[in-house]
Amino acid sequence: MTNVILRRPLLSAIIALVVLLTLLSSVRIVPETSQALIVRFGKPDRILNRYQPGAPIGSEGAGLAFRVPFADEIVWIDKRVRDVDMERQMVLSTDQLRLEVDAFARYRVVDPLRMYIRARSEENVSTALRPILGSELRNELGRRPFADLLSPERQGAMENIRRGLDRVARQYGVQIIDVRIKRADLPDGSPLQSAYERMKTAREQEARSIRAEGARTAQVIRAEADALAAQTYAASFGKDPAFYDFYRAMQAYQRTFVGDDGKARPTNVILSPQNQFLREFTQGGGR
Amino acid sequence: MSIIPGWARGRGLFADSKGPWGPSSGGTPPGGGGSDGADTPRPGPSSPWGSPGVKRPTGAASNVTSLDDFIARSRARFGGGGSGVGQRPPSKALIVWGLVAAIALWLLLTSFHRIAPEERGVVTQFGRYSRTLGPGISFTLPSPLERVQKVDVENIRNIDLGSATSETLMLTGDQNIIDIAYSVRWNVRDPELYLFELQNPEETIQQVAESSMRAALSGVTLDQAIGEGRGDIETRVQDSMQRILDFYKAGVVIQGVAIKQADPPAAVNDAFKAVSAAQQAAQSDINQARAYALQLRQLSQGEATAFEKVYEQYRLAPEVTRRRMYYETMERVLQNVDKTIVEVPGVTPYLPLQQTRPPAAALQEPGAGAAQQQGAGR
Numbered sequence: 001m002t003n004v005i006l007r008r009p010l011l012s013a014i015i016a017l018v019v020l021l022t023l024l025s026s027v028r029i030v031p032e033t034s035q036a037l038i039v040r041f042g043k044p045d046r047i048l049n050r051y052q053p054g055a056p057i058g059s060e061g062a063g064l065a066f067r068v069p070f071a072d073e074i075v076w077i078d079k080r081v082r083d084v085d086m087e088r089q090m091v092l093s094t095d096q097l098r099l100e101v102d103a104f105a106r107y108r109v110v111d112p113l114r115m116y117i118r119a120r121s122e123e124n125v126s127t128a129l130r131p132i133l134g135s136e137l138r139n140e141l142g143r144r145p146f147a148d149l150l151s152p153e154r155q156g157a158m159e160n161i162r163r164g165l166d167r168v169a170r171q172y173g174v175q176i177i178d179v180r181i182k183r184a185d186l187p188d189g190s191p192l193q194s195a196y197e198r199m200k201t202a203r204e205q206e207a208r209s210i211r212a213e214g215a216r217t218a219q220v221i222r223a224e225a226d227a228l229a230a231q232t233y234a235a236s237f238g239k240d241p242a243f244y245d246f247y248r249a250m251q252a253y254q255r256t257f258v259g260d261d262g263k264a265r266p267t268n269v270i271l272s273p274q275n276q277f278l279r280e281f282t283q284g285g286g287r
Numbered sequence: 288m289s290i291i292p293g294w295a296r297g298r299g300l301f302a303d304s305k306g307p308w309g310p311s312s313g314g315t316p317p318g319g320g321g322s323d324g325a326d327t328p329r330p331g332p333s334s335p336w337g338s339p340g341v342k343r344p345t346g347a348a349s350n351v352t353s354l355d356d357f358i359a360r361s362r363a364r365f366g367g368g369g370s371g372v373g374q375r376p377p378s379k380a381l382i383v384w385g386l387v388a389a390i391a392l393w394l395l396l397t398s399f400h401r402i403a404p405e406e407r408g409v410v411t412q413f414g415r416y417s418r419t420l421g422p423g424i425s426f427t428l429p430s431p432l433e434r435v436q437k438v439d440v441e442n443i444r445n446i447d448l449g450s451a452t453s454e455t456l457m458l459t460g461d462q463n464i465i466d467i468a469y470s471v472r473w474n475v476r477d478p479e480l481y482l483f484e485l486q487n488p489e490e491t492i493q494q495v496a497e498s499s500m501r502a503a504l505s506g507v508t509l510d511q512a513i514g515e516g517r518g519d520i521e522t523r524v525q526d527s528m529q530r531i532l533d534f535y536k537a538g539v540v541i542q543g544v545a546i547k548q549a550d551p552p553a554a555v556n557d558a559f560k561a562v563s564a565a566q567q568a569a570q571s572d573i574n575q576a577r578a579y580a581l582q583l584r585q586l587s588q589g590e591a592t593a594f595e596k597v598y599e600q601y602r603l604a605p606e607v608t609r610r611r612m613y614y615e616t617m618e619r620v621l622q623n624v625d626k627t628i629v630e631v632p633g634v635t636p637y638l639p640l641q642q643t644r645p646p647a648a649a650l651q652e653p654g655a656g657a658a659q660q661q662g663a664g665r
Contacts, residue, residue, distance in 0.1 A: 031414035032483045057479050062415035080486045081535055083494070104494050106535060150458055150505035177535065180498040184458055184505075192464075196554045199463050199509075203558035207565035214569020218576035225580030229587035236591030243601055246609060247594060250616040257620040267624040277617045278628070 025069045032062045035112045037075040044113050045072065051079050051110050077112040077122065081177060084126045089134045090187065097146040098191055102183040105133050105165060111173030118172050125172050129165065133179070136164045152181060397430035405441035407478045410434070416479055438478035443542055446471045446493055448500070451548060457501055463509035464555075468548040469521075471496045471528070473541050480538025488537055492528075495535075496544070499527040509551070517546050 005012040030036045036048040049061030067074060084105045091099045107129070109115050109122065119125045140161045141149055148155055158179050166176040186192045237244040257267055273281055401424055402408045408420035412433050420427075420435065427433040449455030449468035456464050473492060475481045485491050503523045507516050524544045532539055551559045601608045 029414040032411060032416045057483050058416035062411075063413040078486060080484055081491075082486045083491065085494075104498075106491075147462065150460060150462070151502060153502050178531070180494070180531075181501065182494055182497045184501060185456060186458065186464070195462070195464055196552065199551065199555045200558040203555065203562050207558075207561045210562065210565040210569050214565075214572040217569075218572040221573065221576035221580050225576075225583045228580075229583045232584075232587040232591050236594050239595075240598060240601075243598060243605075243609075244594065247597060247612070250612050253616050253620050257624055268627065269621065269624050270627045270629055273628060277614075277621070 022069050026067055028065045028067055028074055030062050030065045032057060033078065033080050035077045035079045035109065036065060037077060037112045037116050038065075038067060039073045039075060040068065040071050042073075044116070047112050049079065050112065051108060053110075075112075075116055077109050077115060079109070081106050081108050082122060082126070083107075084129050084133060086130055086133045086137070089137055091138055091141045091149065093142065093144060093146040093149055095145050098187050099141075099146065099149050100183075100185045100187050101137060101141065101149075101181055103133065103137055103161075103179060103181045105129065105162070105179045106177040107169060107174045108177060109173060110175045114171075114173030116173075125169075125174055128172065129169060129174070132168050133161075133165055136161045137179075140164070149184065394429045398427050398433075400425050400427060400435050400437075402437065405439055406437045407440050408435040408437050409478050409482055411436070416483065419478060436478075436482060438475055438481060440475040440478055443472050443474045446473070446489070446496060448493065448496055449548070454552060456552060457504050459504050459509045459512050460506050461508040464552050465504065465509055465512050466548070466550045466552045467500070467504070467512075467546065469496075469500060469524075469544060469546045471524075471541060472543045472545070473539050475538060476540045477538030480536050484536045484538060488539065491535065491537060492532065492539065495528050495531050496524070499524045499531065500544075502527060513549050513551065517549060521546055 028036070030049045032049070035050055038045045038048065048065050052059075065074075084107065086103045086105070089101050089103070091101050093099065107125075109125075115122075115125060119128060140157050141152060144152070144155070144157065148157075152158055158181070162176050162179040165179060169176045186195050237248075271278060400408055400420065402420050402422045404422045406422065408425065410417045410420060410427055410433055412428070417433065427435055447468070447470045449466075451468060454466045455468060457467055459465050471492065481488055500520075503520045504512055506523075507520060510516075512520060521544045525541050528541045528544070532541065550556070597608075
């Protein structure tokens with residue numbers, strides 16, 4: 001044996017290399033994230049690391065796999081949850097309002113063989129599902145008034161869409177896990193502008209009513225205070241109206257002619273000698 | 288410095304198009320070659336720059352550069368360089384030891400793992416998940432057999448959605464539009480789920496965040512979203528995200544959702560400011576009214592109390608008190624005013640009314656004054 005190798009070093013090296021390559025090509029590592037579909041001479045043979053619902057990570061499947069060199073071909077199919085991001089869709093509600101909707105769906109390949117036969121690759125599945133997701137979305141949401149479109153999760157619309165999409169996806173060996181609306185916007189242009197206008201006018205109305213309410217409250221407070229003061233005055237002055245009349249007249253004279261600050265106003269007073277204040281001049285003066 | 292003129296010369300030859308390397312003027316190539324041949328073997332200057340510098344004067348004198356010359360020189364130089372490395376065949380033992388060392392290093396590097404405190408090491412054996420390594424130093428089988436993927440599980444990562452500079456518009460439940468910016472903080476809980484279950488974990492988290500925020504906003508009014516409802520929305524988004532991601536088996540924990548900004552869109556912002564201005568104005572109206580009310584209450588109570596005090600005294604001695612008040616008031620009033628006393632009734636006094644500047648303030652009618660005083664005197 002050694003003699004042969006020594007005699008024919010180049011040939012033996014080549015043979016060794018070929019053997020090594022064959023050995024290497026017969027062993028493949030199946031990663032945890034992939035399913036491996038093994039196709040023998042074009043005929044699907046077996047599936048490694050196939051997705052099993054509920055199976056824990058690290059169970060049978062992933063790991064070393066053996067293939068027959070030159071005969072077996074391995075098709076790798078993602079085992080993980082993947083997403084289809086839909087293009088924006090214009091949805092017309094039953095009350096003729098428009099909404100632009102962005103949605104996404106999550107899916108997982110549960111039947112790699114069927115997926116391989118029907119679509120060849122995950123990308124093709126995404127491409128196939130994208131328009132269907134769009135039309136499912138339009139159909140389902142188009143049956144609802146605008147107000148319901150804002151929270152379609154609550155009315156079960158998303159579950160209907162998921163079910164509808166899943167029905168199609170199963171043909172590709174794919175399971176739709178979830179469909180969700182990412183964004184829902186009013187379309188640019190007049191719908192958005194009119195929404196802005198509505199918001200603006202609503203706020204202006206609010207501003208006015210707040211001002212008016214404030215003014216009303218202020219007026220009520222003032223009137224209540226006036227009433228309270230009147231009550232206080234009446235309770236007090238009503239004890240002797242005649243004396244109040246006199247008392248208040250005295251105060252009025254004082255304020256009218258002298259003022260609160262004690263400085264006289266420029267006033268001319270023409271008095272008759274019959275004036276009560278001057279009566280001592282006429283009556284008692286000579287007494 | 289020594290080379291550049293040589294180049295220039297070469298270019299000049301090119302420009303003259305008299306053959307690329309051929310000698311143009313009748314120089315003597317063998318002479319140049321001879322001088323080069325004499326120069327190159329010299330052991331003195333080992334640097335390649337040295338020899339042209341040395342031969343420079345002769346080159347300039349002969350004014351020759353020939354291809355043969357160059358080749359000869361290069362050959363000589365190459366040969367010299369080659370001989371320096373040595374052509375001894377390396378020993379077989381050395382190769383074997385080198386291989387062993389390389390393999391040992393490889394084994395060491397790929398089977399010895401240092402996991403930082405915030406990390407976990409997910410070990411896959413031939414691609415199949417085998418175990419998760421905790422922090423510290425761990426050993427695994429060498430590389431092709433086992434691989435370790437380190438996942439940072441403690442570090443709280445941040446996803447920012449919407450920004451202060453651009454508008455991220457969403458619809459609220461009352462069909463208004465809100466401009467919102469928020470961030471989601473999350474970290475990895477189960478590194479193996481995180482690695483193996485989702486194709487794009489980060490993108491998924493972002494999409495779920497957008498979806499949950501939209502769903503949460505569609506359940507509240509604009510005023511709630513802008514105002515006191517924020518905390519509620521944050522918790523709702525966090526709960527919803529966690530629920531959805533758990534359903535996807537994403538293996539992450541949503542630590543928190545923070546709404547950084549929730550404003551009306553710029554297009555309607557002025558109207559919103561007008562509302563708060565109106566609120567301020569209304570409040571200040573009310574404040575003024577309250578101040579007035581307070582003042583009036585005190586004033587009325589003060590006046591009432593003052594009256595009652597005087598009245599108490601008046602009741603003790605009505606007539607005297609009344610007279611005293613009357614005289615005191617008249618005294619104060621009349622001592623400061625210009626007085627005119629008209630004796631004879633029927634004489635119409637022509638008064639210098641122009642001096643009495645405010646005519647309304649003057650008491651012109653004696654009858655009126657008398658009436659008042661009569662009333663007062665009653």
